[in-house]
Amino acid sequence: MLPPETGSFRYRWIEYIEGLQDRICLGLQQADGRAHFKQDDWQRAEGSGGGGKTRTMASGLVFEKGGVNTSVVYGEVSDRMRKQLGMDGETWFACGLSLVMHPLNPFVPTVHANWRYFELYDRAGQLVSRWFGGGSDLTPYYLFEEDAVHFHRTLQQAMAPFGPALYPLYKKQCDDYFVNRHRGNEARGIGGVFYDHLVPGDDAEAERLMGFQQSNGDAFLAGYLPIVERRRDLPYGDSEKHWQEIRRGRYVEFNLLHDRGTLFGLHTDGRTESILMSLPPTVRFEYDYRPEPGSREAAMQEIFLHPREWV
Amino acid sequence: MLPPETGSFRYRWIEYIEGLQDRICLGLQQADGRAHFKQDDWQRAEGSGGGGKTRTMASGLVFEKGGVNTSVVYGEVSDRMRKQLGMDGETWFACGLSLVMHPLNPFVPTVHANWRYFELYDRAGQLVSRWFGGGSDLTPYYLFEEDAVHFHRTLQQAMAPFGPALYPLYKKQCDDYFVNRHRGNEARGIGGVFYDHLVPGDDAEAERLMGFQQSNGDAFLAGYLPIVERRRDLPYGDSEKHWQEIRRGRYVEFNLLHDRGTLFGLHTDGRTESILMSLPPTVRFEYDYRPEPGSREAAMQEIFLHPREWV
Numbered sequence: 001m002l003p004p005e006t007g008s009f010r011y012r013w014i015e016y017i018e019g020l021q022d023r024i025c026l027g028l029q030q031a032d033g034r035a036h037f038k039q040d041d042w043q044r045a046e047g048s049g050g051g052g053k054t055r056t057m058a059s060g061l062v063f064e065k066g067g068v069n070t071s072v073v074y075g076e077v078s079d080r081m082r083k084q085l086g087m088d089g090e091t092w093f094a095c096g097l098s099l100v101m102h103p104l105n106p107f108v109p110t111v112h113a114n115w116r117y118f119e120l121y122d123r124a125g126q127l128v129s130r131w132f133g134g135g136s137d138l139t140p141y142y143l144f145e146e147d148a149v150h151f152h153r154t155l156q157q158a159m160a161p162f163g164p165a166l167y168p169l170y171k172k173q174c175d176d177y178f179v180n181r182h183r184g185n186e187a188r189g190i191g192g193v194f195y196d197h198l199v200p201g202d203d204a205e206a207e208r209l210m211g212f213q214q215s216n217g218d219a220f221l222a223g224y225l226p227i228v229e230r231r232r233d234l235p236y237g238d239s240e241k242h243w244q245e246i247r248r249g250r251y252v253e254f255n256l257l258h259d260r261g262t263l264f265g266l267h268t269d270g271r272t273e274s275i276l277m278s279l280p281p282t283v284r285f286e287y288d289y290r291p292e293p294g295s296r297e298a299a300m301q302e303i304f305l306h307p308r309e310w311v
Numbered sequence: 312m313l314p315p316e317t318g319s320f321r322y323r324w325i326e327y328i329e330g331l332q333d334r335i336c337l338g339l340q341q342a343d344g345r346a347h348f349k350q351d352d353w354q355r356a357e358g359s360g361g362g363g364k365t366r367t368m369a370s371g372l373v374f375e376k377g378g379v380n381t382s383v384v385y386g387e388v389s390d391r392m393r394k395q396l397g398m399d400g401e402t403w404f405a406c407g408l409s410l411v412m413h414p415l416n417p418f419v420p421t422v423h424a425n426w427r428y429f430e431l432y433d434r435a436g437q438l439v440s441r442w443f444g445g446g447s448d449l450t451p452y453y454l455f456e457e458d459a460v461h462f463h464r465t466l467q468q469a470m471a472p473f474g475p476a477l478y479p480l481y482k483k484q485c486d487d488y489f490v491n492r493h494r495g496n497e498a499r500g501i502g503g504v505f506y507d508h509l510v511p512g513d514d515a516e517a518e519r520l521m522g523f524q525q526s527n528g529d530a531f532l533a534g535y536l537p538i539v540e541r542r543r544d545l546p547y548g549d550s551e552k553h554w555q556e557i558r559r560g561r562y563v564e565f566n567l568l569h570d571r572g573t574l575f576g577l578h579t580d581g582r583t584e585s586i587l588m589s590l591p592p593t594v595r596f597e598y599d600y601r602p603e604p605g606s607r608e609a610a611m612q613e614i615f616l617h618p619r620e621w622v
């Protein structure tokens with residue numbers, strides 16, 4: 001299979017995603033004020049096609065660790081994809097952006113986002129199916145209601161032109177997805193939106209869905225950076241850092257035990273370093289840790305156990 | 312189903328396991344010299360039977376975090392057990408000890424061990440199958456050949472009375488099991504022994520296998536404590552601690568992505584805190600970390616990629 005041709009629908013998506021990577025990296029870098037993203041280009045192993053641009057940051061003023069990655073990959077449908085994903089086709093194409101930023105200051109929330117597009121072809125190379133997926137979600141360590149409201153409202157506004165029912169639906173899907181089931185359905189954070197397998201019925205709908213994705217992608221910095229600005233200089237001590245590292249442990253548990261993207265990537269010989277760039281820089285695991293009753297940490301924990309409506 | 316009756320085979324195994332827990336905890340506590348094990352007794356939720364004794368330690372002189380847990384559990388064979396484990400029976404019983412100790416000093420290796428026994432019964436409560444499993448393995452952060460040799464030789468000697476072929480076989484199974492497949496088959500540590508589903512053909516063989524398990528369990532402290540004594544007071548700095556925390560990250564990856572016991576426990580509503588007591592206290596994840604060529608860390612990494620024969 002050859003790389004996507006100029007001007008095609010999928011080519012336009014690639015152009016959007018790579019442009020978005022540039023814009024988001026620039027915005028995050030400016031917000032950080034010290035660290036720069038470092039790019040690793042990688043190619044898939046033989047027998048498959050494409051590759052990616054992994055851009056990571058470490059030891060910033062604001063961001064302790066993070067990455068904004070894109071990939072454009074294509075290949076033959078494997079038995080594993082056929083069985084596990086029910087993919088009824090011969091060859092496939094996928095392109096997406098995936099980002100996770102872990103701030104140093106426990107008052108600045110961790111953020112994750114992903115927007116992806118998938119095409120499936122028959123033996124003759126004709127398109128048989130295609131779909132979009134994506135979302136973004138916030139993982140604060142301390143509750144600032146105005147931050148949660150701002151993040152969710154930005155997502156709601158980005159989706160509003162495409163129908164008022166979308167935000168509530170995808171907000172609920174996000175709450176249902178980013179959950180540590182082995183910890184009594186404790187949420188990883190305060191959610192956001194999550195959607196998958198948005199299949200267009202025709203070309204017009206495909207265009208509309210691409211517009212929907214772009215509206216969400218374009219809103220990312222506006223949803224996150226104002227929160228970073230408000231919290232980045234708040235003073236904190238060992239006790240706040242300790243709680244952040246405990247919660248980062250739950251982030252690790254979710255990503256390695258439950259996240260479908262992570263597990264699919266690792267089990268299908270994806271590029272391990274690019275996939276696991278999502279893991280937080282320093283993490284703490286303690287036996288049976290419980291926040292002190294009545295503390296700010298306990299209040300946050302309550303919210304993880306009982307997702308709220310923020311808008 | 313009722314708890315096991317006094318004097319039965321499984322009752323004698325329970326007595327052994329709980330006695331072993333006492334002895335190992337005492338030995339580790341004496342070696343630590345400051346911290347004490349704290350015990351949490353727990354019961355399984357309704358619809359199932361039994362419970363466990365979770366003994367954990369934190370912030371010791373030698374051990375930063377660790378646990379020595381036993382459980383005695385029984386219940387009905389669930390659909391999940393039937394499908395995933397191919398268990399052809401109506402009710403089951405299991406009893407075992409599981410331990411992980413994470414030392415503070417990067418020159419002292421982390422150790423893990425587990426010895427377990429399983430029985431399966433038909434509708435009339437008659438025994439239809441039973442098996443033993445277990446093993447122990449060492450995860451050093453720096454190579455001291457004499458430590459690796461001592462640990463493996465102790466295991467070899469504990470197994471020798473039961474046949475000379477066992478140690479080499481179970482040593483290889485251990486090397487094959489404790490591997491991060493998503494990291495080019497990098498080993499978690501320098502191995503030890505691992506065996507599962509040792510099914511006795513008759514009562515005499517069951518006694519022999521119980522003796523085999525006991526020989527291994529009894530040898531644990533002799534295999535580990537001399538290493539602790541030799542390395543506990545070696546001075547170390549930030550660079551050694553950093554490498555230890557990077558390697559602890561690989562320990563987390565193995566336990567959450569690949570370890571069958573951990574995944575089975577978490578997916579069958581096991582007690583999360585008891586299962587995840589195995590995770591290290593402080594952990595570091597860095598994008599594409601590579602030890603400096605020619606360093607002690609690089610030498611250790613080479614061994615993780617190419618398991619050796621130590622005896």
